[in-house]
Amino acid sequence: MQYWLMKSEPDVYGIDDLIRDKVNMWEGCRNYTVRNYLRDEMQEGDLAFFYHSNIPPTGVVGIMRVVHAPYPDPTQFDPQSEYHDPKSPKDQPRWFVRDVEFVEKFARVVSLAEMKATPGLEAMPVTQKGQRLSITKVSPSEWDLVCTLGRSNR
DNA sequence: GCCAACGTTGGC
DNA sequence: GCCAACGTTGGC
Numbered sequence: 553m554q555y556w557l558m559k560s561e562p563d564v565y566g567i568d569d570l571i572r573d574k575v576n577m578w579e580g581c582r583n584y585t586v587r588n589y590l591r592d593e594m595q596e597g598d599l600a601f602f603y604h605s606n607i608p609p610t611g612v613v614g615i616m617r618v619v620h621a622p623y624p625d626p627t628q629f630d631p632q633s634e635y636h637d638p639k640s641p642k643d644q645p646r647w648f649v650r651d652v653e654f655v656e657k658f659a660r661v662v663s664l665a666e667m668k669a670t671p672g673l674e675a676m677p678v679t680q681k682g683q684r685l686s687i688t689k690v691s692p693s694e695w696d697l698v699c700t701l702g703r704s705n706r
Numbered sequence: 707g708c709c710a711a712c713g714t715t716g717g718c
Numbered sequence: 719g720c721c722a723a724c725g726t727t728g729g730c
Contacts, residue, residue: 559727559728561728582726583713583714584713584714585713605727605728605729606727606728606729608729608730610728610729664729681710681711681729682710682711682712683711683712684711684712684713684726684727684728684729685727686727707730708729708730709728709729709730710727710728710729711726711727711728712725712726712727713724713725713726713727714723714724714725714726715722715723715724715725716721716722716723716724717720717721717722717723718719718720718721
């Protein structure tokens with residue numbers, strides 16, 4: 553099983569929205585590296601950190617699970633959508649989504665600053681300057697460390 | 707709001 | 719296939 557970190561801006565879609573919805577389509581990826589992760593590398597049952605980007609406190613706020621096979625992102629064919637991609641061929645879609653299911657909200661946010669300061673997390677892409685993929689891989693040891701932090705009282 | 711970093715586009 | 723211009727991300 554592979555672990556992941558997936559970013560979302562909480563004013564667009566945050567962990568409390570996922571608690572309400574229980575399952576949600578992770579839509580709108582328009583980057584080929586991330587597309588390949590979604591389409592080719594993620595497996596049903598993989599676990600992912602939910603990361604709040606852009607609005608402080610930025611950081612990991614909980615855990616979700618990948619619950620469905622990949623399928624074409626419907627927003628790419630929707631002219632009304634901000635994610636509309638008129639160049640994506642209908643018979644060979646460019647963009648894919650996964651469904652994710654809520655698993656856990658941490659007792660506290662594991663902030664980006666804290667992750668940068670925690671030994672053992674320095675290889676996480678999210679702690680590195682200029683790294684802006686919206687989905688990245690997480691190693692088992694990184695996974696355990698961040699979970700421990702998020703479940704602790706600090 | 708600024709801006710550094712990076713991905714994508716398109717002219718040649 | 720190079721690379722400059724442009725758009726976007728996302729921390730601060």
